[in-house]
Amino acid sequence: MREYKVKTIRALDRGLEVLGYLHTARNASLHDLYLATGLPKATLTRILATLKERGLVWQRLADGAFMASHTYQPRPPQINDENFLVEVASPILGRLCQKVNWPSILAVPRLDHMEVIETNSPKSYFSHIPLGPVGFRINMLRSATGRAYIAFCSEAERKAVLLRLAASNEHGNFMANQPELVQRILDDTRRKGYGVRADDFGGHFDKTRRESDDQRDSIAVPVWAGDEVVAIINLTWMHKVATVPQIVKKHLPQLVQASKEISARLMRQA
Known part of the structure; x- marks a missing residue:
């Protein structure tokens, strides 16, 4: 040269x-x-x-x-690359937060739980409601996020997750040993199109709301890449401020739109 x-x-x-x-x-x-x-x-x-x-x-x-x-990057981004997923979702979560004020998380499945990989909480008007942090473990069957994932993921993935949960020694996974209850929850989640928290779930992986209450409620929807659920986004608020039906009526369309936008960008850029 x-x-x-x-x-x-x-x-x-x-x-x-x-x-x-x-x-x-x-x-x-x-x-x-x-x-x-x-x-x-x-x-x-x-x-x-x-x-x-x-x-x-x-x-x-x-x-x-x-x-x-x-x-x-020297290679094309992959849909299952979590850093790529966060890069795509982050600005969309930021805009969602501006529209609805309440904070959200982006979570992905692990073997027997969901894990937070991004949150717009620091940008939220209600920033005193810290979500996450990144790496936070979320209960699969009691949280809105977990229910949204397990209801809409593939049948093979669902069966594998439920088997792992049923074999778990963690108290928070006790529902996995009640298959009829689980089926009713999943059917209801699919019918609604979004996940909601269990009535006794206060945010703690194992404890009941009576034992540990974060004073919040959540709804959650899947993020799709083709016919595969790759992540979940939620919306969280103080439950004394609004009921689930009120939040659904007011903000579910924005949450679903954010999910669709993330999905579209993932498919377009992959």
Whole structure:
């Protein structure tokens, strides 16, 4: 390669350094980048703003972490890549929050529970209702999120999950040993098109609402990629403020629209 006797562009070099670090680290806070690069935070802020404007980086809602965009990854993004899923869903959850004010989570299935991978709670008008955090375990049969997933996932996946739950030693999974009750719940969830919490569920994985009550209620709907449910988004509010039917009437259309928008973007960009 021919050598050019010219000065390099320091600003460009710094931007590429930051972008390279994000590709390697997968996610980083502003302070992480400061420690890794030694660049002043004011400089880093300008670099990140420029990279974000170009679509090269994005910022997660849940904790403000910066991440390299999948759009410019060396391989096409995969629908089952959770970072890609969060990147697609994050701005849509942000807009949903602006419309309804109440916070939401994005959750994906694990072997015997759901796990939070993103939340717009920090952007919510009701930010005093912290959801998540990222990594939070959600009960599969008692939460709105879990019920929405297990009702709409494939038959094979449903059977496998219910077998794992029935064999579990965790008290919160006791409903899995009541197949007729589970079937009624799943049928009702499919009929409504959304999941709701069990009456005695107060947010704690194992305890009843009487033992641990977060004072909230939730509804949840699936996010589809073709004929596969890849995630669930919910809407959470203080139950003393509104009933489930009131929230459904007022906000279910926006929640469903957000789900459809995420699904459409996943299929378009994959």
